[in-house]
Amino acid sequence: MKKDVSHTIQRAQRFPVILIGEGLLVGAAAGLVVMFYRIALTFAAEWLNRIVTAIKGDLFKTAVWFVILLVMALIVGRLVKWEPMISGSGIPQVEGEVLGKLKENWKRVLPAKFLGGFLCLLGGLSLGREGPSIQLGAMSGQGVSRILDRGKTEERYLMTCGASAGLAAAFHAPLAGMMFSLEEIHKGFSVSLLMSVMTASVTADYIASHIMGIDPVFQFELEHVLPQDYYWILVILGAVLGVMGALYNKVMLLAQDLYKKPEFLGVTGRIVIAFMAAGVMAVLFPCVLGSGGDLITDLTGGEFVLGTVILIFAVKFLFSAVSFGSGAPGGIFFPLLILGAFIGAAFAMTGVELFGLDPVYINNFVLLSMAGYFTAIVRAPITGIILLFEMSGSVSQMLSLAVVSVTAYITATLLKSEPIYESLLGRILDSGGKKKSEVRAGGQKVLSEFVIMGGSVLEDRTVMEINWPNNCLLVSLERDGKEMIPRGKTRLKAGDRLTVMTDERDAGYIHDKMENLCYTSF
Structure with missing residues (x-):
């Protein structure tokens, strides 16, 4: 069908009704894809834990595991070469296509990202599931659009719906999925888009939670609401998170630059280094492997002292840079939340000594710091606030979440730190993605x-x-x-x-x- 001017305008006039039905369809497709991805990663995490336990103290088994890691790295390298758009988080690629600056092929991205992300988490790289989930959801939306022969305007709406559905299904966070897709991916708002995105997000969340359960991602108790007498401390915390967020962005981009300097490494060589680093961590410091969800359980359970918190943060921070900088398929979303949690714990433990902070509020600062750190890095404060209260199941911290997030946002902005996904998109375009898009565009x-x-x-x-x-x-x-x-x-x-x-x-x-x-x- 010819998508000329009259057809595009006439179709747009019916968007408010059309997009709701299509949002339901995209939400179902994306929800199923991401649900299977979550199940695959659950198995990957279980197998990794068994492997780490099995190789402990056994030199032969450790050597065998390094060989397996090398094979997985070579497979992932081939996947990235076959479809370069699966490299990294996937969120910048989705954002670039929605804005008309990049091109992706859903038939290639879906299988390559799924398998690549699974192997990276099985190998223990410090990467998350949320970026790949958002890209898988967006590609599901593109697939629905192509199968139904929709125009480009409509396709971008359906990709936004898919991105929303992907995050909702990944984190059991339908509101955050909806807000992230509007605030970060589409960078725009309309009633018709809002309704379709909401439909897709809720549908995907229903499908995923029906199989995976409805428990929040972070299951720790917040026994008390932080008194307003402590809010002046939150301003200091927000400033610290803003500085640390700017540092995180700088280090992640620097890691990419350092990987690219030895040109002989190539795509596969960089990924091999990341997998070998994961092997070293499996032997020396296994708690930092993977996205880090178990660390939150130990942290909020009072298992760590201040020195341990600082050490784990430092190792996890550097390992995340090594993992993400390599270009391996995987997100930074979840690992950065873990890092934010450790900043909050370290800050609160220090506050107990310096400010007389009551120790019962340490877990409050863990939650607040995740939102503030996310805001400083991604520069999406509304998404950060909504995401954390959905992931924690607690709505009692909204005011304190807002104080920390706004302060972190202002601090990072004053430091002239660009949002991480915009920086990553700019690098993709500078490396030739824009020319590729212009050549292939219709x-x-x-x-x-x-x-x-x-x-x-x-x-x-x-x-x-x-x-x-x-x-x-x-x-x-x-x-x-x-x-x-x-x-x-x-x-x-x-x-x-x-x-x-x-x-x-x-x-x-x-x-x-x-x-x-x-x-x-x-």
């Missing part, structure tokens, strides 16, 4: 929505006064819930929602130009 028409911010270039100016980007058509304007056809003398106001049309090959360029017009004052 001529379908794409609709994009933007909201005019107060004080921006567009506010209080007429349509004819604006120097609009080339190959961009302003097709509609929504104000106070009413849609109108913009004319040359139409005066734009803050809060107006603009819908623009462009060719698929120009979508990424137009997105950046329109963001500058709508969100900046120069």
Whole structure:
């Protein structure tokens, strides 16, 4: 079917109804894929624990395990070479495609990411399931779109739905999945998109929780709500998390650079190093292997003293950099939450000595620090707050979560630390991903929505006064819930929602130009 201008506009007019039904379909598909991925990783974690126990003190079994790790590394390296878009988290790739800057092939990404992520977690790399789950969900959305022969505008909505469903199914966090997909992936909001994303997220969560259970990911008790007398400490904690988040971003990007300096290593060589490092950790420091969920149980159970907390944090931090910097398929989402928890525990234990903090609140600081650290690194504060109360099952910490997250956000921003996923996307584009996208792009028409911010270039100016980007058509304007056809003398106001049309090959360029017009004052 030809996706011309009239077809695209007519189809968009029915989006509020169409997308709800398609969101249900995408949520079911993504929920099933991610549920099977979670089951596979559960087996991987169990097998890894048995292997670590079996090789302890046995030189021959240890040598055999290193050989197995080498074989797995070679397989993962071949997978990454076969489909480069599975490298790393997968979230930047999804974001890039939704913005029209990258191209992925769901038929290749789905099997390669699934197997690659499984092998990396089986090998013990310090990576998480959330990034791959989001990419697997988004590719499920793309697959549904391609099977149903939908246009590019609709496909991007369905990929956003799939990303939301992927996070919801991975963490039993439907609200966080919905918010993350809007705040970080799509970077936009509309009623039709919200309803479809919500439908997909809830559907995927229902499917996954029906099989995996409804228990929250982090199961530890918060016996007391932190008194407001301690809130001044939260500001200090937020500042510390902002600094540590900026450091995390810098180290992760530096790790990628260090891996790439010896050009002879290549893709496979870098992944081999990460797997060999995992083998060393299995012998010397096995508690840092994998995503680290068991560490939270021990930490909140009072198993560690301050020195142990600092040591585990330092080793886990460096091992995460070695794992992620290699380009192996796996996320940073869950490991960074673990690191945030250890920062919070160390801070609270120190606070007990310096500030007279009551030890019963240490677990509160563990939870709060996960949200603040996530916010400082990803720069998605609303998602961080919602995610942590869903993952912990506790809604009593909302105000303190907000205080820590906002302070961490401000601190990281003042330090001029770019959000990690934007930095990673920029590197993918700089390495040739953008050229690849432009070559493969077709001529379908794409609709994009933007909201005019107060004080921006567009506010209080007429349509004819604006120097609009080339190959961009302003097709509609929504104000106070009413849609109108913009004319040359139409005066734009803050809060107006603009819908623009462009060719698929120009979508990424137009997105950046329109963001500058709508969100900046120069």
